[in-house]
Amino acid sequence: MAAFANVFGGLLLVRADWEKRYLRYFIALGAGFMMATALLEMFPEGMRLAPRLAPVLVLAGYCAIHLLEHTISAHFHFGEETHRHEFMAAHKGYSVLAGLAVHALFDGVAIGSGFVLSRWLGVLIFFAIFLHKVPEGFTVASVMLASGRSRRVAFRAAVALAGATMLGVLVILLAPGLVTAGLPLSAGVAIYVAATDLVPEVNREPGIRMALVFFAGVAIFLLVRAALPAV
Ligand SMILES: [Zn+2]
Ligand SMILES: [Zn+2]
Secondary structure, three states: OHHHHHHHHHHHHHOOOOOOHHHHHHHHHHHHHHHHHHHHHHHHHHHHHOOOOHHHHHHHHHHHHHHHHHHOOOOOOOOOOOOHHHHOOOHHHHHHHHHHHHHHHHHHHHHHHHHHHOHHHHHHHHHHHHOOHHHHHHHHHHHHHHOOOOHHHHHHHHHHHHHHHHHHHHHHHHOHHHHHHHHHHHHHHHHHHHHHHHHHHHHHOOOOHHHHHHHHHHHHHHHHHHHOOOO
């Protein structure tokens, strides 16, 4: 379902005219929910599995995505890509796709790791990841269009992210022992995605409404968490 949301996001971009403002609400809600899940579930759970190694892996996950999304490709942000001048060199679109594909792989690892540990942890992490998957597919399709690619290629880029997500889930389900490293690594990735990819998009919107949606994301997490049986 999370992978399909990538494809749906890509379709949204290459298809109809619609109010793109709504996507930003998704981004804000997803950022709050994801931040809460990463800090209150994934990080402590990772610490329990590997008390000494987990903090290092969280930092490693954070740094890896910073390297792949914002160092190798100098210009990247979530949401619609409107800065065509940044993509004069067509290969730049592919470097963004490569960075996002590794990030999407860890989205899958996160979901898989959650389900290896318990069904409810899996469900929580699934929602945390799911909420940013539509904007993610939209973003990659929009980057490909801005770098001069066709709509067909833009849509395929979103499908590629979906494939990377499925692969991440598969890796953990086939080798559940990897969860010890996979969960803290993907916690670092999730913190990066929430705080560094999504929150700046929330902050770009003038006014307080969008910022409040972030807190709503945190609040919804706390409500869902309270309603679930003990993990
Ligand atoms: Zn841009
Ligand atoms: Zn993602």
